Amino acid sequence: MPITPRLSVSVRESKSLLAAGREKLRQQHDHGIRGVQVGNQLADLLDQVVTRIFEAALYEIERSGGDQLRGQVALIPHGGYGRRDLAPFSDLDLLLLHHPQAKNVAELARRLLADLSDVGLDVGFSTRTPAQAWQLARRDPVIFTSQAEARLLVGSTHLF
Numbered sequence: 410m411p412i413t414p415r416l417s418v419s420v421r422e423s424k425s426l427l428a429a430g431r432e433k434l435r436q437q438h439d440h441g442i443r444g445v446q447v448g449n450q451l452a453d454l455l456d457q458v459v460t461r462i463f464e465a466a467l468y469e470i471e472r473s474g475g476d477q478l479r480g481q482v483a484l485i486p487h488g489g490y491g492r493r494d495l496a497p498f499s500d501l502d503l504l505l506l507h508h509p510q511a512k513n514v515a516e517l518a519r520r521l522l523a524d525l526s527d528v529g530l531d532v533g534f535s536t537r538t539p540a541q542a543w544q545l546a547r548r549d550p551v552i553f554t555s556q557a558e559a560r561l562l563v564g565s566t567h568l569f
Contacts (some may be wrong), residue, residue, distance in 0.1 A: 426458055426461070427458050428454075430457075431456040432550070434447050434497075437453070447497075449493060459503070460500070462525055462528065463521060464563070467543040470471045480565055481508040481511035481514075482505060482507045482508070483568045484561075484562045484563050486502065486560055487558055487559040491555075501532055504534075504535050504556070504559065505535070505543060506568055506569065507536065507538060514536060519523075
């Protein structure tokens with residue numbers, strides 16, 4: 410008997426949402442919707458999926474006795490995902506920005522990456538404080554450009 414991992418409700422629902430949304434976009438494209446519109450609608454769909462996974466992870470960590478993270482983190486799409494410039498199976502570049510004193514950030518990052526992967530997304534993921542993000546951007550033009558194309562998806566506007 411094969412062993413199958415048990416996926417959380419948020420992962421199962423997100424997988425279904427993503428599959429249905431991608432199928433709808435494929436049908437719309439087959440009927441003449443332009444690629445730019447497909448990319449924008451795909452970004453909207455992925456925003457819903459990623460936000461759902463993020464909120465579920467925060468809830469589970471806080472419910473299990475972890476510190477309140479809600480005001481201490483921000484999830485930031487950058488690069489092509491930040492620009493909302495996506496092809497049907499583009500990777501997603503995400504930055505988990507966090508307050509330097511925030512606890513349970515590593516657990517949140519681990520959970521996000523695992524759950525997004527379980528949903529079927531290819532994710533480029535980094536975890537940084539604002540100071541770290543700034544220092545890296547000053548030293549590396551590729552990181553600078555990627556972060557210049559960033560937007561806040563969910564979390565602390567102050568931190569972003």
